[in-house]
Amino acid sequence: MTAVDLTKAKEVIDRPNANEANRFLKLGWTLINTASGKDEQGYPITTYSLAWCGEGEPKNPSY
Structure with a gap:
């Protein structure tokens, strides 16, 4: 991994x-980074942290 x-x-x-x-x-x-845990009701959750290191303004997906 770089x-x-x-x-x-x-x-x-x-x-x-x-x-x-x-x-x-x-x-x-x-x-x-990723972080895993449980929410208030005990259900598993994962959060994904991302960084924009590219040229120009950050690109965001169209929903």
């Missing part, structure tokens, strides 16, 4: 599910 220089990140976001995170990855965002 190291990411987070000092070059122009924006950092969190996404609540893999499908949404994958949309950002396809646009050139970089996955920088």
Whole structure:
């Protein structure tokens, strides 16, 4: 895995599910971390943190 220089990140976001995170990855965002746990009712959750380190303004998916 290639190291990411987070000092070059122009924006950092969190996404609540893999499908949404994958949309950002396809646009050139970089996955920088994941966090797993349980919500208030005990259901498992995972959050995906992504950074935009590309040229120009961050690209966002069309929903």
